[in-house]
Every structure is written in C-alpha cells, then in structure tokens.
Amino acid sequence: MAQKPLQYGRDDVEIAARDVAFKGFFRIEKIRLRHRMFAGGWSGYFERELFERGEAVCVLLFDPQRDCVVLTEQFRIGALADEHSPWLLELVAGMVEPGESYAEVAQRETEEEAGCSFNELLPICNYWVSPGGTSERVQLYCALIDSEGVGGVHGLADENEDIRLAEMSTAEAYAAVESGRINNAATIIALQWLHIHHQQLLQKK
Template sequence: MAQNRVEYGRDDVEIAAREVAFKGFFRIETIRLRHRTFAGGWTGYFERELFERGEAVCVLLFDPQRDCVVLTEQFRIGALADEHSPWLLELVAGMVEPGESYADVAQRETAEEAGCTFNELLPICNYWVSPGGTSERVQLYCALIDSAGVEGVHGLAEEHEDIRLAKMSFGDAYAAVECGRINNAATIMALQWLHIHHSRLLQKK
C-alpha cells in the first residue's frame, strides 16, 4: 500500500548566512543553513561550500545526411589525472550569460567552437551536474547540421580556447562511449539519446 509522502520545496530550507569564500576564475560560497527532515522538524544549522557555476548549454552536432557527429577536443584542467589524456572529446558548450536564452547560447557556441550554424535544435534534457557541491545545471541539445567543411581549430584566444574539431561516424562515436574513450557526462548522455532516436533522425536527411 502506498504511503503518504511529504514533498519539500525551497520554503523548507532556511539560510542563516551566505558569504563568498573565494572568487577567482570561479566562485565558492559558504552557506550556513538548516532544512526540514523527513521525520518532521528541522536539522541543526550546518555549513556547506557551494561551487557557484551557474547554467551551461551543451550541444551535440549531428549531420543526418552523412550520419556523423562533430565533437570538440580540448584540454580540461579537471581531467589532469585522466588515464588516457586531459584532452577530452566533448560537445560544443558554453555558459549562459545574463539576458541569454538557452537557444541563444547554443547558436553562439556552435558558431564560436565549430564555425557553423544548425538547421534544427532539439532539446534533450536539463540536469544538475553534481548537486552535492555545485550549482551548475546543463541544458542539453542535439543540433542538426550540414557538416560539409566543418573542421579545423576554433575558439576565442582571449578565453585561452584551443578547440580542435573531431568529425566521426555516429557508430565510431558510440563505440568510443562503450570503450570509455568518451568519458564525460554530457557527451555520454547526448550520444545515448542519439542512439535511442537515431533511426528517426536519419529520416531528416
């Protein structure tokens, strides 16, 4: 028999203090708070550090005419200990700036990082990256493109971007997921979504 479930929301969290602990390329906040418990009542006050990242948009570029994807390859400081390389195969991606919509960011980053435009933008999902410690949330898309001539090295020099494009068949890209060569969450999720919807999207040739 189903039990009654108590659903909690933002009003069930009480923030007593919030301050910036560090501000550099990123920002870290220290938050003192308490929240309601499932048993009733409240927790005691406690502190947590929050890695403040904001929202990002990640775009899987897919060419249904050629059945291929275009990924980016670039250095990632968080992957210094990666057993293969800190240069990861990823999606086109960028942070949401004030006043921008998700679609705006997808268009901007597709132009900056891949030097192309898309014909159609298909939403996949919106998810929290690692909510135990960071505020980052990602809107994931699949963008349908014509990949003819999409190649080379891109990115903004003032942002120290050095982004090489990697064009490969969808089969090879999915095999790279299965063998662990592609090992970052957004790219795995997008390619798994494409695997599910692959036959339908091929009809958009």
C-alpha cells in the same frame, strides 16, 4: 513501506548566512543553512561550500545526411588524472550570460567553437551536474547540421581556448562511449539519446 517522492520544496530550506569564500576564475560561497527532515522537524544549522557555476548549454552536432557527429577536443584541467588524456572529446558548450536564452547560447557557441550554424535545434534534457557541491545546471541539445567542410581549430584567444573539431560516425562515437574513451557526462548523455532516437533523426535528411 516506500513513500511518495519529492515531498519537500524550496520553502523547506532556511538559509541563515551566505558569504563569498573565494572569487577568482570561479566563485565559491559558504552557506549556513538548515532544512526539514523526513522524520519531522528541522535539521540543525550546518555549513556547506557551494561551487557557484551557473547554467551551461551543451550541443551535440549531428549530421543526418552523413550520419556523423562533430565533437570538440580540448584540454581540461579537471581531467589531469585521466587514464587516457586530459584532452577530452566533448560537445560544443558555453555558459549562459545574463539575458541570454538557451537557444541563443547554443547558436553563439556553435559558431564560436565549430564555425558553423545549425538547421534545427532539438532539446534533450536539463540536468544538475553535481548537486552535492555545485550549482551548475546544463541544458542539453542536439543540433542538426551540414558537416561538409566543418573542421579545424576554433575558440576565443582571450579565453585561452584551443578547440579542435573531430568528426566521427555515429557508430564510432557510441562505441567510444561504451569503451570509456568518451567519459564526460554531457557527451555520454547526448550520445545515448542519439542512439535511442537515431533512426528517427536519420529521416530528417
């Protein structure tokens, strides 16, 4: 018989050691730990490497007046083996710095990467990117914008950013999800959310 979910919490993990194994552009920690077992008792101590990434904010830019989305296009090292291209269609995104709220990051990155501001910010969800090996967690938003005149190439030169904006109709963007051309998690989740709430958001013209 299936049991009720989420039986354990933070107090059911014991960390014996936590060391920095690598620190460069990113940081990797080596953690020695044990945790409670579903059958009772504790596991033995074991080690795991953790890609310490922190929190990020991703923003889907949607114009309800023109019924279109504005996506970013940029090179991604992790997608070198992508069957289409290592240049991916993504959301505006950035990491949360100490003392920043999610909304502040959304505003900062929308200005830096898209050269525009939003009229309204709607929360979509908060999720772990790949909890088997990284601490990265994403706060996902939909930002309502006026896309008239939005375009061009953006990003910070000192961060080696080269970000081109791509405008697509909402229908074209969702078709790109279904065909697999848009194939990164945050953009897929955001566009599926937009697909579900599309008619409601169009009333915000």
